[in-house]
Amino acid sequence: MKTALVCGAGGFIGSHLVKRLKRDSYFVIGVDRKRPEFSKSAADIFFIRDLRNPAAIKYFFDTYSINEVYQMASDLGGAGYIFSGDHDADIMHNSSLINTNIAECAARAKADKLFFPSSSCVYSASPREEVYIEHGAYPAEPDSEYGWEKLFSERQYQAYQRNYGLDVRIARFFSIFGKEGTWKGGKELAPAAICRKAAMAKDGDVIDIWGDGKQTRSYLYVDECVDGIRLLMENEQSFEPLGIGTEEVVSINELAEMIIKISGKKLTLNHIKGFTGKQKINFSDKLLYEKLNWKPTRPLSEGLEQTYNWIHSQVYNRDER
Numbered sequence: 001m002k003t004a005l006v007c008g009a010g011g012f013i014g015s016h017l018v019k020r021l022k023r024d025s026y027f028v029i030g031v032d033r034k035r036p037e038f039s040k041s042a043a044d045i046f047f048i049r050d051l052r053n054p055a056a057i058k059y060f061f062d063t064y065s066i067n068e069v070y071q072m073a074s075d076l077g078g079a080g081y082i083f084s085g086d087h088d089a090d091i092m093h094n095s096s097l098i099n100t101n102i103a104e105c106a107a108r109a110k111a112d113k114l115f116f117p118s119s120s121c122v123y124s125a126s127p128r129e130e131v132y133i134e135h136g137a138y139p140a141e142p143d144s145e146y147g148w149e150k151l152f153s154e155r156q157y158q159a160y161q162r163n164y165g166l167d168v169r170i171a172r173f174f175s176i177f178g179k180e181g182t183w184k185g186g187k188e189l190a191p192a193a194i195c196r197k198a199a200m201a202k203d204g205d206v207i208d209i210w211g212d213g214k215q216t217r218s219y220l221y222v223d224e225c226v227d228g229i230r231l232l233m234e235n236e237q238s239f240e241p242l243g244i245g246t247e248e249v250v251s252i253n254e255l256a257e258m259i260i261k262i263s264g265k266k267l268t269l270n271h272i273k274g275f276t277g278k279q280k281i282n283f284s285d286k287l288l289y290e291k292l293n294w295k296p297t298r299p300l301s302e303g304l305e306q307t308y309n310w311i312h313s314q315v316y317n318r319d320e321r
Contacts, residue, residue: 003027005066007051007102008073009043010034012181013117013173013222017070018042020226029064031056032073038180038314052097054104061109068233069106069114073098088145095146099153107164115233116157118172118241120281121147133284134172134243154241161238169232174245174283178222178303179310191219191307194256198263199312206270213253213271218245218283221303224296231292239291245283246296258301262308 004021008014009030019042021028030043033050049056051073060066075087075094099116106114124141142148154170161168177191184196197207228244250258253269260267285295 001025001027002067003029003064004068004070005029005031005060005064006043006070006072007031007057007098008071009041009046010036011072012178013176013225014070014072015039015041015180016178016222016226017072017229020230021070024230026068029060029066031060036180037182051101052094054101057101057105061105061111066106066109067112069102069111070229071099071102071114071116073102074117085145091146092149095149096153099156103157103160103166107160107166111166113167113169113233114157115169115171115229116153117229118150118154118170119147120172120174120243120245120283122151122154122172123147123281134241134287137172137241167238169235169238170241171229171232171244172241173220173225174243174281175217175219176222176225177219178307181222181307183311183314190217190252190255191259191304192311194259195304195308195311196315198256198259198265198267199308199315201263201265201267203265204267205265206268207256208272209252209256209269210272211252213251213256213269215252215281216249217252217255217281218247218249219255219300219303220244220246220296221298221300221306224298228288228292228294228296231294235292242291243283243285243288245285245288246300247283247285248300249282250300255304258304259308262301262305263312 004026006014006018009018010032015036018028018030022042028043030041030046031049051057075091121144122137122142125143140151142151157168160166177189181192182188183192201207256269289295
């Protein structure tokens with residue numbers, strides 16, 4: 001039985017990944033500053049630790065024989081958190097410390113493989129292509145300090161791979177959403193925020209949308225994101241950073257209309273000024289399919305329906321899992 005260390009196991013994608021690793025017969029050690037908010041962790045052992053402290057991460061490599069590391073821990077939020085500028089120092093400080101500690105300890109302990117999730121935020125706010133493709137991250141011009149930190153950490157992990165032989169797998173995520181994700185408080189992404197607003201609204205109400213709603217996005221359901229992570233880790237070869245996303249593109253207005261339809265209510269949109277991020281984030285799965293012989297196939301509408309029903313249950317304190 002292989003042992004996997006999942007850092008950030010209390011977070012949205014991390015907690016889903018833990019469940020998948022258990023189904024794949026791993027012994028899973030979870031670590032985070034908090035436990036999963038919406039369900040009990042499936043990890044065999046779960047530790048509450050602050051990974052900004054080098055000693056916290058060193059403990060796991062000194063104590064356990066760890067085969068694979070999944071570094072899901074970061075300071076993360078939605079557009080209002082990342083693009084406001086109010087949290088830039090915390091984002092860069094916290095995430096860079098965590099990644100430095102984990103890269104050093106994993107390399108020294110000679111872990112078999114390490115997974116690092118990067119982000120579409122490493123790409124320029126003014127893309128040079130119609131769709132985001134992997135080599136388009138350079139010349140570097142990330143859209144936020146969060147993006148700069150992700151790009152730096154990509155290069156740091158790659159340096160550890162070159163200099164210390166650490167087998168690193170890097171994926172750039174494109175807007176991952178789904179059940180048991182943050183849905184209120186300012187760190188939620190657009191699908192969760194709009195699902196919450198629609199769930200709380202009464203028939204005939206108006207709901208607010210940031211920006212003009214013409215921004216386009218590619219949203220990927222969390223289960224397919226986890227599928228991509230596992231395929232990337234199981235592959236015999238490591239690659240340059242590989243995007244994980246879907247080519248199904250919607251505008252924020254279209255996303256909102258899809259969610260309103262799922263809600264069964266008659267709602268209208270009110271566009272307000274706010275932090276919208278890039279005007280266009282469209283993904284190409286060409287390299288993903290070429291390298292892994294796989295690409296996401298689940299329609300956006302299916303994931304939105306599951307997410308809306310779950311958030312509706314949270315709003316009205318119903319148990320719907």
